[in-house]
Amino acid sequence: MSVRAPDVANRIVLDEKEMPTRWYNIQADLPFPGSPPLHPGTRQPIGPQDLAPLFPMELIKQEVSQERYIDIPQPVQEALRLWRPTPLMRATRLERELKTTAKIYYKYEGVSPPGSHKPNTAVAQAFYNKAEGTKRLATETGAGQWGSALAFAARIFDLECMVYMVRISYEQKPYRKSMMQVWGATVVPSPSELTNAGRKIRAEHPDSTGSLGIAISEAVEDAATRDDTKYSLGSVLNHVLMHQTIIGEEAMVQMERAGAMPDLVVGCVGGGSNFSGLAFPFLRDRLQGKTRTRFLAVEPDACPSITRGKYTYDFGDTGEMTPLVKMHTLGHGFIPDGIHAGGLRYHGMAPLVSALVDHGFIDGVAYPQRTVFDAAVQFARTEGTIPAPESAHAIRAVIDEAVKARERGESPVILFNLSGHGLLDLAAYDAYFAGTLSDVALSETRIKELVGAL
Numbered sequence: 001m002s003v004r005a006p007d008v009a010n011r012i013v014l015d016e017k018e019m020p021t022r023w024y025n026i027q028a029d030l031p032f033p034g035s036p037p038l039h040p041g042t043r044q045p046i047g048p049q050d051l052a053p054l055f056p057m058e059l060i061k062q063e064v065s066q067e068r069y070i071d072i073p074q075p076v077q078e079a080l081r082l083w084r085p086t087p088l089m090r091a092t093r094l095e096r097e098l099k100t101t102a103k104i105y106y107k108y109e110g111v112s113p114p115g116s117h118k119p120n121t122a123v124a125q126a127f128y129n130k131a132e133g134t135k136r137l138a139t140e141t142g143a144g145q146w147g148s149a150l151a152f153a154a155r156i157f158d159l160e161c162m163v164y165m166v167r168i169s170y171e172q173k174p175y176r177k178s179m180m181q182v183w184g185a186t187v188v189p190s191p192s193e194l195t196n197a198g199r200k201i202r203a204e205h206p207d208s209t210g211s212l213g214i215a216i217s218e219a220v221e222d223a224a225t226r227d228d229t230k231y232s233l234g235s236v237l238n239h240v241l242m243h244q245t246i247i248g249e250e251a252m253v254q255m256e257r258a259g260a261m262p263d264l265v266v267g268c269v270g271g272g273s274n275f276s277g278l279a280f281p282f283l284r285d286r287l288q289g290k291t292r293t294r295f296l297a298v299e300p301d302a303c304p305s306i307t308r309g310k311y312t313y314d315f316g317d318t319g320e321m322t323p324l325v326k327m328h329t330l331g332h333g334f335i336p337d338g339i340h341a342g343g344l345r346y347h348g349m350a351p352l353v354s355a356l357v358d359h360g361f362i363d364g365v366a367y368p369q370r371t372v373f374d375a376a377v378q379f380a381r382t383e384g385t386i387p388a389p390e391s392a393h394a395i396r397a398v399i400d401e402a403v404k405a406r407e408r409g410e411s412p413v414i415l416f417n418l419s420g421h422g423l424l425d426l427a428a429y430d431a432y433f434a435g436t437l438s439d440v441a442l443s444e445t446r447i448k449e450l451v452g453a454l
């Protein structure tokens with residue numbers, strides 16, 4: 001008697017040998033011209049030499065590459081295989097609870113050692129730096145996910161790692177700091193006394209709790225002023241988004257195997273990297289006119305760059321040291337309220353995501369944090385996994401879409417990125433249960449002020 005495979009696959013895992021061996025570069029397929037980054041001083045388009053103090057040449061090349069596919073180097077593949085390929089799951093228990101006619105799938109990136117999608121690019125960046133002689137990496141981190149991913153990757157490729165961690169998170173989220181220290185990184189609260197950018201802020205605002213924009217200024221200054229050190233960014237840049245496309249390339253094979261191609265792809269967006277990582281391989285087919293898949297980027301009400309920001313040239317940091325890039329932004333001076341989804345508190349958005357939003361290929365939606373935690377708890381109580389507060393934004397949108405589908409009698413296939421687990425965010429869940437979480441939306445007046453100043 002032969003055993004038949006079940007009609008419904010709930011957990012689709014790939015063999016190690018099936019891990020994709022190249023990244024997808026969406027720049028090769030864009031049906032519109034890009035907007036070049038501008039030099040912060042001259043406001044002229046920058047060249048590779050302008051970026052050379054900060055990044056290894058291979059990453060600078062990837063940043064502007066028009067090649068559709070770029071091979072993943074063997075040592076990077078080997079590092080990725082510590083946790084990849086990641087599983088793709090069908091959320092059948094959540095579907096049943098919602099009584100939805102939609103099919104819901106998620107790609108789970110929380111299985112990496114640091115617990116999120118971020119090491120997908122961290123290991124690639126550490127590798128290229130090592131290959132070009134860098135001894136030390138400097139970076140910033142908000143809630144600590146990026147810092148922990150880079151600390152882990154720096155350890156794999158035997159580099160020193162210096163992390164400027166937004167002061168409020170340093171004080172409120174000590175365990176991410178502990179993880180970075182376990183992997184051997186040095187962590188300082190930002191603003192710090194170690195850089196001009198940090199000292200300047202502290203002189204003006206001695207009690208500053210920091211922001212991602214300030215921490216970026218500190219890390220960039222550290223790298224620009226030391227020969228042995230380069231800078232590493234965990235989101236926003238083209239090469240970072242490209243490194244994340246391994247998520248979508250795997251998901252494509254897994255969805256094919258499940259016999260379901262997505263009608264809707266959903267991800268949360270801070271700088272845009274986990275969303276793009278899942279979405280871009282599916283967008284490739286849409287750009288070539290082969291599918292009509294919808295793409296939905298979900299952001300917090302407290303930091304709504306896509307839904308309420310302006311699409312214009314702005315700095316990536318508070319200190320005006322980075323190049324100007326064209327993106328959806330709330331202004332580089334904007335310090336978002338201290339919501340628990342720390343990874344979504346960035347004033348800007350990846351230029352590639354911004355351009356695709358502007359041309360109508362990606363839609364945006366924003367949610368206040370309490371309703372996001374409602375969704376997080378509902379997900380944990382059905383699917384088991386406790387999501388990161390960032391990822392829970394995607395879950396909120398997926399639940400709402402699934403309920404709409406039921407009301408309309410439609411049965412779309414929905415795929416979302418569960419970008420990380422929330423096991424180091426339990427204090428945020430405590431606050432939710434204690435009823436002390438507040439919803440902090442930006443008023444129309446404040447948005448007008450912020451965007452008007454650009």
Ligand SMILES: *Cc1c(COP(=O)(O)O)cnc(C)c1O
Pocket residue numbers: 116117118145146234235236268269270271272273274275343344388390391419420421
């Ligand atoms: C950092 C982070 C995000 C936000 O960053 P993106 O670049 O927009 O992906 C989302 N989810 C998790 C779990 C994160 O750690």
